[in-house]
Amino acid sequence: MGTYQLCLHGDPLSPHLPDTHSPLPQMDLLLLLLESPRELCGGPGGVPAVCGALLELLTLPHTPPGPPRALLLLATVTILLAAGMEGSLGVAPFVALLLQEAEGVKQGGAPAAAAECLRELLRARGPGDPPRMLPPGARRSLLGRLAVASAVQPLVLLLAEDPDESCHTAGADPGASPGTAALTAAGPGEPRITAGLSLSGSQCTTSLDPLDPPDTVLTEPGDPRATASLDPGDPLCIAPLDSEGPHGTALRDPGIFFHDTLPDPKDPRATVPLDSRGLDDRAPRDPREPHGTPPPPRRLLTHSFLLTPAAQAQLLWVLRGSEGPSLSSSPVLNQLLPTAEPALLHATLWGSQGGLCPVPATLQHRLASLAQHPALHPSLRLFFLFCLGTPPVPPLPSHLAASLFPTSADPPELLLPHFELAAAACSGRGDEGERGSCWLQALMMGLAAGGGPPGVFCRALVAFSKHLGGSGNPPAELAAAATALLLRCPHFAPQILEAAGGAGEWRRALGTALRQGVLGAPLPQNEGGLRGYLRVLAQAPGPPWPKACSRYLRHLAAQGGVCSDWRGGQGVLSAAAPLLPHGAPPLTPQTIGGGDLDVSDRAGLHAALITALGPPKLVTILAAPPLHVPPPRVIAEGGGSALSLRSVLPPFRLHRLPVPAPPLPPPFGAPLDPWGYGRAVARGGARGGLQLCLHLEPHHVPSPPHLQVLALLLQVGGAQGRLVRLGPGGADLGLTLRPSRTPPPVLPVSAVFSSLGGAAAVTSLPPLPLPVVAQLRPLAIPPPWDAPRRRRMFDAMWETLAGGPESRVVWEGAHPPASLTPFVLDEGGEDRGWVVAASLPPRGLALLWGREGCVDMRCQRWGALIPLAQLLRGEA
């Protein structure tokens, strides 16, 4: 290792190499190459140069053996694959080098790593790509390597994946290296193929190299030499394990690796019975195997015991589609079934030919045992349970299904899958299933009564309904348990409602029980409770009970407390809205919201809508319209007082205006502004929020239709706006968005509007681009970092982006604009200037440096510079 110098001055790697050439940095660099090949090569253009450098290193006479060489090989392949160059002509010398190394010919080589590289390279090529096959003769040399050491895993996998039929085709291999054989497969009546080392005679067509593996010879049918034994003194004649030992003989037979040149069973010319091969006759035979030597894949399978479970599983998958190996009849199965190796059992179950192991009964039994084995990690048990419950694995027999029933003491991540499996098993099983169903109901009630996290009960209820479908009314205890759970954990109302809604025939009764529970419970004293209760009143399945609910809401509003602010008031109004079409009286602006203008506005809107349209039309207006409106078509139509709701092309456009926001609108109830002008609020109520100024412009100026835009929905966690009238000049709209997560650059928008004649329509508007400041996100900087440290970080990032997208904007202020305040890293001084750094999805950084009457900007994409400049100029 001491003579090893990876640093080649002048090559693309040089900038990344440390000055010292100690082995550790070299190893680190190779590891980095394995992890980030493209980045270290400096992009696609650098790949050939780096590959060339690595190949040059590999061919140097004094390249050190051992780990650095193995890593060099791996790094080279990684770069080739990352650059998609595995099929290029320039790779041929590298493949030759890998072959040589994998054969073990090269002293100090890294044969296992070379074989793995070779496997990955060949695997990366498409199956129709001729170079996928190993060069003629090479395969046999590799097999010879296996004869020396059976457990060279990459070799086994390589040979299993590449069936090298070229070895079986007629004609000598002109490119075969000395010591390798070129064979012709035997046809009917032609000489047989057999194998051996110490045979002599004119039929032997191969020359043997001392390093070469046992080779093949051609003999006449019935030739006694076909059964000649290997020379015990030959180094390649590996003695099998002691057949009298405690392990039997099933698992090891090195002779299997000698048969690479046997005819393909599918080849009509290759009619030689496999069991007539001389070498095979000499190899110890497994008494459990049927008579006749199995084809090579089967033999690879039989000897897979010597591989690690990971490689053995890989082999099983590779052999899945091959002719010959049948796992179910292989002694290997007896070695696999008693283990708990997920990869092995998975491959056993699914990797066998035909997709399913033909011994499902034994395997099912083992999997059922493993799925509940207390010594295993829950994720592993879950995996085995998943295997059991996934088609086409046959349905579980009753005794196995019963053993897998959950208990309330199981951890939630196991309880639920067991519950669903049990529910599915009970379905359609008569009395037996009925008993199981009772058990599961009892378990659900235990869960609702506090036997686990509330979400578990809800999911169990949905699973139960899905498979066993409650009919009639649910057991009173179950409804009571669900209600008790709601009252105890009101913040789980969404899940409880979803569970009730998905409970089939039970949904109505469960919804009624939940609504009754809320109406009979003390008024909520905190925001979570309020939100949960209101959600139940608004969304529980079953009749809405408008009068009782409305009474409750008025009582709630009058109480003040949690309803006296923006959030509480909006929540109560949202719960009251669906009741209005059913005749519930609206809440008056004076009684709700504690004087909050938004809440009063909305309460006034409800009252005005009732007066203007009447309850029936409110159904579609107050219900949230879909965000993704289907293509224009009539959704529903009616006559007279019934509502006509259409999905139509939008008669107006939506533009975003620069801030500041327009002045506040007149209070609700004031005379309508003929120019149309309104205000909108966003649900969510978080402080601050993103201020938007929008302008709605009618299409048909100067005689636009008279429209009343009733709701505007922006897909950003929910935001509603309203306009009172859209006149010829359009209308401006001030909107505060309070998104709960990073908004997308453009927002899908839909609107519900109504003509003054009363026809209501829903429409999709073109997506609305958001200002860049809405997309900026602060960097994750540790809070303890002081300004100098943050400044150093900024300087480093600034240097990193040098040479990329960059721009300068005139800026007279001494401080950054207020909208960038959250992203200021250092306010600096006159000499240094202020600096701002932020993350700007979808990728990249936005860096701003304000100094001497200007702001310099650097980004990772050009498209970000323009909106940033607009932001600074106050245009965004």
Place this chain on the structure above:
Amino acid sequence: MLFELRLTDDQSFVEHRDTCTRIDHSSVRSVRVEGGDLWPVVAFRKSGLIYACLPLVEEALEPRPSLLTIPGLSQGLALLFGILDYISPSRKNEAELSAKAGQLRTLIIQACPLGTPLNTNISSLSSSFDDIQVVPTDVKQPAWRSNTYKGKPQVNVCITEKVKCMQYDKRDVVDMWQVYGTVNCKCDIEGAAPNVTLTLNLPTNGSPLQDIFVHHCVTSIDPAMLMSSSVNPLDDSVYSGPYKFPFIPPSESFNLCYYTSQVPVPPILGCYQLIEEGSQLKITVNLKLHESIKNSFEYCEARMPFFNRGPIAHLEYKVSYGQLDLSREKSLLVWVIGQKFPKSSEVSLTGTVTFGDIGEEHPTDYVCTGNTAYVKMYFRIPDFTLTGCYVDQHSVQIFAPGKPKITASRELISSDYYIWNSEASAPTMYKSLYY
């Protein structure tokens, strides 16, 4: 990933994650990232760490293929468990943990140098990269064994049995207990593929072993042993030995086999009563060591946590044996019984507890609401197994030159040993209703 696992501060309802129609039947998740969804991400949590990987799917992703048709699913899972086995012994030592995490990079490159897992047993790999360049020199040598040991043969076997228990002291609820064991081996033997045979013995009245599964190095086992299972209690296929395991040992320490057993009695019988009287709780705990259990503990203590309540403000108690401690957080009572039960084999505790106002820092629990509460037992008995299972040193056969040194040990450890308050509801584990 944190969002997907509900580990972020924001606990609000997110439909695609929290919908009740979604039941996770496997550890596979879909993680939303810029540009789409990452799938299938195999991920699970253990001891505060998240183990995650993204298996390669070689078939078309639309429509999503069935999970079980993806070989990488189980291989990824195996790799993660290999990492877990490597990391978990050091999880309580931060310095050791970060050192191991630093080593992981090189070890994973050896485990799957180009992405295909070749050896998921991370603990068996060295950081010297030998495993990706050295080839066994003997045809018989398994890939999972190195041939580096030189010296006198030594075999160390340790049987660890753990006992789980749920006791209720109620007429209508059946108690449950279960024993499961692990046989750990370390074999220092020369040679490429030495053969070893180990036999587990049971006394004549010992409880048969069930649900046996073995390390992949075991070359064969009696099929009757394979079918001896707890999944069908009416089945008469009980196998009571001999439990003979022929194997070629790996070089490192490994778990030769795991088993379960159904023993007739739990080692410690208990009764817990917790009653609310006004502002205070009255507690009574009685414990009795079964006569068949070796009365020689390394430690034995009973812990009584109090959830969804404030700190313990006042405590009055009387113990017949041992001592009672109050935890620093004042939400847990620890009754230290010590190394032995008294001659009567019975101990008791009575007391009253009052609590202060609950704050955010006090432990909460969904199960232990109201008066639902438990005592959890922690104990270890060296040189003892509940099943009676042991390794006779003379029965260990090693087919290698030299007289081997055999060391065998055993222990019984409590695991999830609960005694529930008999005066309130409690999670149950009994399943006989359906049978």
